[in-house]
Amino acid sequence: MPQSTTVLAESGRDRILDEAAALFLRHGYEGTSLRQLADTVGMKAGSLYYHFASKDDLLTEILRRGIDVMQTAFDEAETSTGSARPVDRIEAHVRAHLSALFENGPYTAAHVMTFRTAPESVREIVVPLRDAYEARWTEMLRRLQADGAIQPTVDVNVIRLVLFGAMNASVEWFDTDRGNLDRFAAAITAQFWSGVAS
């Protein structure tokens, strides 16, 4: 059994990815140096190259994992609320996206915050994966609109992007130690579905 390689918590490659995602989230990709990352995980900068071919490669894997986490969360919300009321389906998916952002490691949060300024060569690789995730949301909303649950006049792509913007930006201010994610998901969904007017 592997005893010395994984004594406490994780080590090696996954540990590096975890800390890197957290650092990229806080200081940005270009604002984080490999020596800073190496210090955090307790090794030397050159040693990182045993696990990754380049800094861009490291970022690519983080962005990829961020999408994987979102997709998995979407899967679970889909299977558990496939035939629920429209507003409940939305809430489940909102809750799932927030779970990806806050409850499943720093990958999704790092993704939504660093993707925009990532090097073009990295973005090229990740864009199709992002598109696939966004397409699932668009398709869900499109069907709800076709079924008459969503107003026929609204642009499904616009309301999705507005909703995404609201959820993703919460990484900047929502504190899981002070707020409750279930209640937050309910609040966001209520605002999305019914608005704030009395």
Add this chain to the structure above:
Amino acid sequence: MPQSTTVLAESGRDRILDEAAALFLRHGYEGTSLRQLADTVGMKAGSLYYHFASKDDLLTEILRRGIDVMQTAFDEAETSTGSARPVDRIEAHVRAHLSALFENGPYTAAHVMTFRTAPESVREIVVPLRDAYEARWTEMLRRLQADGAIQPTVDVNVIRLVLFGAMNASVEWFDTDRGNLDRFAAAITAQFWSGVAS
């Protein structure tokens, strides 16, 4: 009259700030080098120090201008719709914030996109200015809630942050060449005020 100093468009300090804000927006603060900026404005990197004490100083001024633009936009919306219907007041302020983001230079867009990863010493200077702007929104929404126009159950700070997230994130995807800002402001306001449900 100053002829040779401002022949075509702007030059000097304002030109530098304009181009820097645009570069920071695209590649991030740490992702933009002073040589890259100097190339863009047609001078040498060292010459930038005639106008700015440091790169951080340049960023500080850009973030400051970003808030100034927002405040000015808020002022105009306030004086022109002080006694209008609640939903129209909101729409005017949404339109004003979008105007700050898209129609008054790159400062506000650069602000909302680079503030999070800015050096701590820079953030410290800018935070009070941000707070002042956000307080005006909070106060406006709080009054609308006190007047019964907004549901008494919602948290005014949460709906403000959700709305801000949605508006600010649009910098990432909204294209002023393809979309109309008036219509976009109306759509965002309708979604905020009444929701998307049929």
Add this chain to the structure above:
DNA sequence: TACCCTACCTAACGTTCGTTAGGTAGGCAA
């Protein structure tokens, strides 16, 4: 016991970074 592979290390490479010191052309004022 001998060997090998994993997971690092040391030490350095060349490049780029923000920044600075000192120089200079050209317009303006006296």
Add this chain to the structure above:
DNA sequence: TTGCCTACCTAACGAACGTTAGGTAGGGTA
């Protein structure tokens, strides 16, 4: 005409950057 001020320039500094080559300890396998 002289002198000054503005707005740059050239050239370089030391530090930090991503990256690489070669070495090594230590557990696992034969």
